[in-house]
Amino acid sequence: MNIKKAAGKETITIAGAGPVGALLAVVLGRYGYDVNLFESRPDSRLHSIYQGKSINIALSDRGWLALESVGISDKIKSNAIAMKKRVIHALDGSLTEQAYGKEGQAIWSVSRSGVNEALLTLAEAEPTVNTYFEQRLSVVNFDNACATFTHDKNHHEVLADYLFGADGAYSKVRRLAQETPRFSYSQSYMPQCYIELNIPANDDKTGDERFKMEKEALHIWPRKDFMLIALPNPDGTFTCTLFLNFESANNNDVSFTSLITKAEVTEFFHENFPDAMHLLENPIDEFMQKSANPLFLVNIDPWVINNKVALIGDAAHAMVPFYGQGMNCGFEDCRELGQLVEQYQGNWTAIFPAYQKARKKNADAITELAKRNFIEMSELSGDPSFLLQKKIEAKFHDLYPKLWTPLYSMVTFSPYLSYADALSIGDQQKKVMQTLMVDLMQMPDIEHCWQDDFVYKKMHTLVMASPLAEANKVTK
Numbered sequence: 237m238n239i240k241k242a243a244g245k246e247t248i249t250i251a252g253a254g255p256v257g258a259l260l261a262v263v264l265g266r267y268g269y270d271v272n273l274f275e276s277r278p279d280s281r282l283h284s285i286y287q288g289k290s291i292n293i294a295l296s297d298r299g300w301l302a303l304e305s306v307g308i309s310d311k312i313k314s315n316a317i318a319m320k321k322r323v324i325h326a327l328d329g330s331l332t333e334q335a336y337g338k339e340g341q342a343i344w345s346v347s348r349s350g351v352n353e354a355l356l357t358l359a360e361a362e363p364t365v366n367t368y369f370e371q372r373l374s375v376v377n378f379d380n381a382c383a384t385f386t387h388d389k390n391h392h393e394v395l396a397d398y399l400f401g402a403d404g405a406y407s408k409v410r411r412l413a414q415e416t417p418r419f420s421y422s423q424s425y426m427p428q429c430y431i432e433l434n435i436p437a438n439d440d441k442t443g444d445e446r447f448k449m450e451k452e453a454l455h456i457w458p459r460k461d462f463m464l465i466a467l468p469n470p471d472g473t474f475t476c477t478l479f480l481n482f483e484s485a486n487n488n489d490v491s492f493t494s495l496i497t498k499a500e501v502t503e504f505f506h507e508n509f510p511d512a513m514h515l516l517e518n519p520i521d522e523f524m525q526k527s528a529n530p531l532f533l534v535n536i537d538p539w540v541i542n543n544k545v546a547l548i549g550d551a552a553h554a555m556v557p558f559y560g561q562g563m564n565c566g567f568e569d570c571r572e573l574g575q576l577v578e579q580y581q582g583n584w585t586a587i588f589p590a591y592q593k594a595r596k597k598n599a600d601a602i603t604e605l606a607k608r609n610f611i612e613m614s615e616l617s618g619d620p621s622f623l624l625q626k627k628i629e630a631k632f633h634d635l636y637p638k639l640w641t642p643l644y645s646m647v648t649f650s651p652y653l654s655y656a657d658a659l660s661i662g663d664q665q666k667k668v669m670q671t672l673m674v675d676l677m678q679m680p681d682i683e684h685c686w687q688d689d690f691v692y693k694k695m696h697t698l699v700m701a702s703p704l705a706e707a708n709k710v711t712k
């Protein structure tokens with residue numbers, strides 16, 4: 237790290253010690269800043285705050301790159317499970333597999349609390365970082381970055397040069413920022429809500445036999461308007477998430493509000509997830525007891541107020557979870573902010589505007605992609621023409637790797653390509669595929685001849701006639 241300015245003289249408050257706040261504390265601490273990291277909840281390393289539930293999420297290359305930059309990726313990977321493919325569970329119980337990327341590429345199931353705790357411990361190892369738990373931010377002065385934190389009924393004021401709100405999707409810093417001049421804010425709820433369910437391990441088995449389903453996969457039961465997914469945990473269990481509309485659009489649609497009696501819920505599960513019924517632990521009771529969690533996305537502008545207070549992670553860009561990128565994007569925020577601290581030698585009047593310029597367009601892009609991906613996961617991943625399209629794309633990518641990288645791979649496995657570029661290239665690719673598939677789907681035997689040369693010659697011609705050829709600087 238090359239930073240000429242004696243940055244250690246400046247003090248930074250971070251509100252929220254979730255995964256993003258904790259990583260940010262590591263990054264800023266390593267640049268020599270005095271960092272005070274405040275968290276409203278008790279320290280989960282000392283108190284049981286998760287009620288024994290293991291919530292896992294998918295970490296992919298953008299997240300790994302950020303973790304690698306602070307030297308903690310190997311430690312986290314030692315407790316992670318590579319998910320190399322999607323396994324699609326059809327209604328009749330048949331299974332279809334789709335590799336996520338090429339040989340050796342995977343998304344990884346990690347424990348959200350495990351990652352958070354490892355980052356907190358890493359932050360505390362920095363001599364200039366201090367952590368404080370059970371301290372809830374309640375007031376921010378946006379002119380001078382002073383904040384008030386509350387524990388029980390005691391309030392204390394914390395002075396700092398700068399403040400970051402890393403306090404998550406329900407950010408208090410963001411809510412207070414709405415009272416500052418010219419602050420734009422929007423929040424949209426998705427029709428879907430979610431509950432978490434569990435598939436226990438085979439307790440009588442050891443090793444991989446503890447897993448009741450294929451271990452190295454993300455399992456999906458796509459049912460068009462709703463879906464169930466399952467991610468593996470190292471202890472042999474799977475954490476499942478049921479995404480279902482909160483309310484019914486029509487009388488016949490199922491939703492959290494339409495399924496009221498135990499008989500209705502039982503029928504819903506048996507009809508839609510028959511092969512999962514002997515795997516899930518009390519899904520019907522769980523459904524009846526749990527409240528549906530809302531899904532929403534947030535868009536704000538600016539991310540930085542008075543070059544004193546900034547938002548980061550979910551506080552700046554809460555998105556829906558359908559691309560598995562929320563935390564990855566928050567980690568990328570931290571990594572890129574670190575690069576800007578270095579580039580501008582600790583000059584925050586340059587760093588803050590550059591941070592907003594670099595990150596907002598990318599967060600907007602992944603928020604949009606995540607919203608669209610519900611359709612891909614819940615509907616299209618069970619559709620034969622969609623599956624065929626994916627196979628054609630993968631083969632074209634093998635033939636012309638510089639000309640075509642599938643959108644999923646650009647988002648997930650190309651950490652140096654911005655989300656904004658992935659979105660715009662993906663939109664061009666979509667046009668090419670639509671034209672190609674209209675022609676191909678008219679061929680009765682396309683299921684059998686999709687690997688034939690003529691398919692790829694046709695696709696190549698379409699690509700070369702599109703802006704993709706220019707974007708990829710292809711010469712032949």
Ligand SMILES: Cc1cc2nc3c(=O)[nH]c(=O)nc-3n(C[C@H](O)[C@H](O)[C@H](O)COP(=O)(O)OP(=O)(O)OC[C@H]3O[C@@H](n4cnc5c(N)ncnc54)[C@H](O)[C@@H]3O)c2cc1C
Pocket residue numbers: 251252253254255256257274275276277292293294295348371372373374402403404405406407408430477548549550551557559560561562563564565566
């Ligand atoms: C169902 C679901 C599945 C998901 N799956 C994935 C996935 O597969 N991959 C992925 O990358 N992302 C996924 N995400 C998103 C991911 O969980 C978030 O993007 C990530 O947790 C954001 O981290 P954060 O630190 O910004 O916010 P948070 O994790 O919300 O942390 C914010 C912290 O701030 C604290 N806090 C709140 N208010 C205050 C206050 N006033 N004062 C002090 N502290 C405060 C909170 O207690 C919390 O610890 C998923 C999200 C959901 C809901």
